[in-house]
Amino acid sequence: MAEDQARDALASAHRASARALAESYKSLAVIYGAEMVPRVQAARLLVVGAGGVGCELLKDLVQTGFTCVEVVDMDGIDVSNLNRQFLFRRRHVGQPKSIVAAEQVQSMRPGTCQVKGVVSNVTDPRFDVSFYRSFTVVCNALDNADARRHVNRMCVAAGVPLVESGSTGYKGQVDVVIPGKTECYDCKPKVPPKTFAVCTIRSTPDKPEHCIVWAKYLYSLLFGPRDESNVLTDIQGIHESCSDEGNHARHESPQAYALHVAASVFQRDIETQISMEDLWTRRAPPTALDVKGLAAKEEEVSFGGSNASAPRESVSRRVDLSVQDCWSTAYSARVFLDVIAFIKRYRADKIGTLSFDKDDAVAMAFVAAAANLRAAAYGVELVSPFKAKGIAGNIVHAVATTNAIVAGLVVLQVLRILSDPIAYGQSHRAAFVTSHLTGAVGRQFLINNEVSKPPNLTCVTCSRGYAALKIPLADYTLGEFLTRVVQNALCAKTVALVLKNDLLFDSDDGADDVEKEMYDANLKKGLVELGFSNGCILEVSDLVLNRSCLVCITDVSQKEARAFPDGFLLDGGMKENVAHVEANTLDMGSSARKSEDDAGLEMWSGPTVESRKHALDADGQETEGPPRTKRAKVNLNDIIEL
Numbered sequence: 001m002a003e004d005q006a007r008d009a010l011a012s013a014h015r016a017s018a019r020a021l022a023e024s025y026k027s028l029a030v031i032y033g034a035e036m037v038p039r040v041q042a043a044r045l046l047v048v049g050a051g052g053v054g055c056e057l058l059k060d061l062v063q064t065g066f067t068c069v070e071v072v073d074m075d076g077i078d079v080s081n082l083n084r085q086f087l088f089r090r091r092h093v094g095q096p097k098s099i100v101a102a103e104q105v106q107s108m109r110p111g112t113c114q115v116k117g118v119v120s121n122v123t124d125p126r127f128d129v130s131f132y133r134s135f136t137v138v139c140n141a142l143d144n145a146d147a148r149r150h151v152n153r154m155c156v157a158a159g160v161p162l163v164e165s166g167s168t169g170y171k172g173q174v175d176v177v178i179p180g181k182t183e184c185y186d187c188k189p190k191v192p193p194k195t196f197a198v199c200t201i202r203s204t205p206d207k208p209e210h211c212i213v214w215a216k217y218l219y220s221l222l223f224g225p226r227d228e229s230n231v232l233t234d235i236q237g238i239h240e241s242c243s244d245e246g247n248h249a250r251h252e253s254p255q256a257y258a259l260h261v262a263a264s265v266f267q268r269d270i271e272t273q274i275s276m277e278d279l280w281t282r283r284a285p286p287t288a289l290d291v292k293g294l295a296a297k298e299e300e301v302s303f304g305g306s307n308a309s310a311p312r313e314s315v316s317r318r319v320d321l322s323v324q325d326c327w328s329t330a331y332s333a334r335v336f337l338d339v340i341a342f343i344k345r346y347r348a349d350k351i352g353t354l355s356f357d358k359d360d361a362v363a364m365a366f367v368a369a370a371a372n373l374r375a376a377a378y379g380v381e382l383v384s385p386f387k388a389k390g391i392a393g394n395i396v397h398a399v400a401t402t403n404a405i406v407a408g409l410v411v412l413q414v415l416r417i418l419s420d421p422i423a424y425g426q427s428h429r430a431a432f433v434t435s436h437l438t439g440a441v442g443r444q445f446l447i448n449n450e451v452s453k454p455p456n457l458t459c460v461t462c463s464r465g466y467a468a469l470k471i472p473l474a475d476y477t478l479g480e481f482l483t484r485v486v487q488n489a490l491c492a493k494t495v496a497l498v499l500k501n502d503l504l505f506d507s508d509d510g511a512d513d514v515e516k517e518m519y520d521a522n523l524k525k526g527l528v529e530l531g532f533s534n535g536c537i538l539e540v541s542d543l544v545l546n547r548s549c550l551v552c553i554t555d556v557s558q559k560e561a562r563a564f565p566d567g568f569l570l571d572g573g574m575k576e577n578v579a580h581v582e583a584n585t586l587d588m589g590s591s592a593r594k595s596e597d598d599a600g601l602e603m604w605s606g607p608t609v610e611s612r613k614h615a616l617d618a619d620g621q622e623t624e625g626p627p628r629t630k631r632a633k634v635n636l637n638d639i640i641e642l
Ligand SMILES: Nc1ncnc2c1ncn2[C@@H]1O[C@H](COP(=O)(O)OP(=O)(O)OP(=O)(O)O)[C@@H](O)[C@H]1O
Pocket: 048, 049, 050, 051, 052, 053, 054, 072, 073, 074, 075, 078, 080, 081, 097, 120, 121, 122, 123, 141, 142, 143, 144, 147, 590, 591, 592, 593
């Protein structure tokens, strides 16, 4: 009985969802034209990343009427994801993001769409060129440059359009890579990370950031590996505090050691700085601090948190790093002394190897306290530990609304690609979500766009030839491979073959006897023995004709290979080399938050002057030139310009 009811409920949900889908196709036809409906229905989409942007995107795609979506994510759901990744609930914590996200969006349209979740790192070789070629469009919703660069290269190799996206706080960006037609991810320059002058950090801080950078240096100096380039190595007496040899501090109690450090950095060093009169002609000199006296006003503290591996000290009050109020100078002094004593007592075996980790409550307590004391000495604004963590970890807190806007823009880009991929390759626009209105007064917008450039000829990704090769690896020696695939099929005669950074063969005359012997030996070895595997990429360079190619290899069975006239199937070829530039380590920002550990720190760019010329009003109409009248059917070019 209950089973029947459940079945009825499911059938009715299917009917309702099919009706809703039909409705959404009706809207799609009205908005984008009837010809778009079959394209949306037939499209196969790959979404990489099921985090902040990914969750929004999957929901949007299914609600737009896409029926076939695959999502790859390597991570599990963390409780900290729940505030912005709305497909996840508390009961899902610990489960794989891709599987839960796929189930959740599939249940929004039961029986009408196929959403498949795959738990894996996208760089896994099983996602080879043929895998990418099986999709109409790939959408990145990632949070790191390495994965973005990898997917970008695979899409360029496979010739599949890629929609790239990212968000950082209130800023967002959505871009499109149409291989061979537009710039790819590697074509664009990297935004250099923020840097500070050494003398500002060492002697004249005037912002909380300067004090926090200083505190991180102090942490490394006291507890990290010896590093002569640390800007604080010249603090008088600090070497006795942190060095192992001839160090009387070793015999001190942890508390005495902490007082020793505090006196070095907040008293003697500041007195030395004050004595450099030239520094203070145009700014107020700092004031030395009596850290011991300040700390005496507060009761002892202890340290908890996920990474505080050592036992907690008994009596004391636990340090709370999530507070949004600033610690007083006295409390900072207390924390500073107690955290040093804590590390000295409970992490003694790690001293000399530690590196700052924003997620380590002990390290973060040290930096927050030290930075506040430094700020107090120099008359700089104090910051809360919460804010200090954001600055120290270079964290930009995620904004769910930005993710939602970015995901919506990704869908619009996908629709534009489906509408006319060739024309789109010539006129595509990147979309930027800005944190504040930009443009001239009266023409200010939060979402701007910029026409994309053609591929950069010196880009290490765009300037290469690509080929997909299906071959039974076990059947070939390198010699047979060289003759049949490289020389006959790719027409490359004088070649160098590089696999995973290993030069396997080089027919250049310049090789010495030992190298020649190794190359001859390699020619007799089987491909598998030499490290070829399914999904590997071989770099082939023709040294005489100055051409090169990345061969993306799929290992096939002998049975499958018999169907190919040559015993293997090669698709693609060599391309003339242009001087390569190093791959740019550009990052677009996380869909959630960015940490300093990631390769890039900033969004790759904001809209330029050119894009502002194309800024649009809220109705999606360009504001440069004469105003356009509204049309009944909306042009997709205008939609993406919204
Ligand atoms: N190489 C990769 N392969 C597969 N998935 C990846 C890869 N790199 C990143 N991801 C996924 O991309 C998603 C990015 O989402 P988001 O930026 O919201 O980060 P998050 O990890 O969910 O949040 P937070 O960083 O705050 O914990 C994550 O779910 C992450 O697991």
